[in-house]
Amino acid sequence: MSRKPQENPQLDMTPMIDVVFELIIFFVVTIKQEDLFTKLNVNRPAPASSTSSSSDEVTCNIELGRRYDGSPQGVIIYNKREVKRPELDSCLRDIARTSTKTPIIIKAAENSPHKALVDVLDICYKHKLYSVSVFTL
């Protein structure tokens, strides 16, 4: 069982390569590609300034609510009627064509699902309408 003194002592690379391959396999199997995240910025309206700014400018009001069946889709109300996402998309496209600085005011009901808010914000961002404020009804 005793080792013979080597003539030319060298590090045996074989186990190391084995371990390295093991590591490569381990990481290839376990690595999970992360989702790419985005952020949608909103402004909280300052209580004092909101009244003065809304009087002389054209604003776009969007209301959010929840269906009675409690589905996580939510309801989007624009111009006093319910709109689907493609409709809101074309409405906001027209607004953006006039001016992308048009302030968008989103009024969310207490029980509206967060999905509706994110959907509306996403459509606003799609048309480069960045001055969005969120109120709570």
Place this chain on the structure above:
Amino acid sequence: MARKPQQNPQLDMTPMIDVVFELIIFFVVTLVETQKKDETIEIEDGQHGEVITPDTLPAQHMQIDIAKNGRISMGNVTLLPDEIKRRVSDKKAKWGEFPILIRADFATEHTHVKKVMDACTSAGIWKLSFMAVGEDKTHERKRLSKMRK
């Protein structure tokens, strides 16, 4: 069984390298585990937002998680809105204006989001961001998004 005294005694590096690699694996795996966030949250899609990369999001930011049932947490520690407010104003005193990222589940009721927004606003941060998924790369979300409809 006794070893003969070697002519040219050398330390055998192989087991040491094995152990070091084992340690590396251990620490890498445990580090990934302790990346703290609320794992139950499923975020809504939003392809048109600003893409979050380490460059666009400064290190001085805050991320607040809101789960479906209204649990508000930071780093997977449950917090009350008052505590959020205190933390935000502490950070504001230290950093000045800084971005706050709200990571809320798609089914969270707006009341819970409002609580967080009000806490941030009363601490003096007016600009908030909601997190959305720009590009879906994990297959688990596809299954969940079917359930959503």
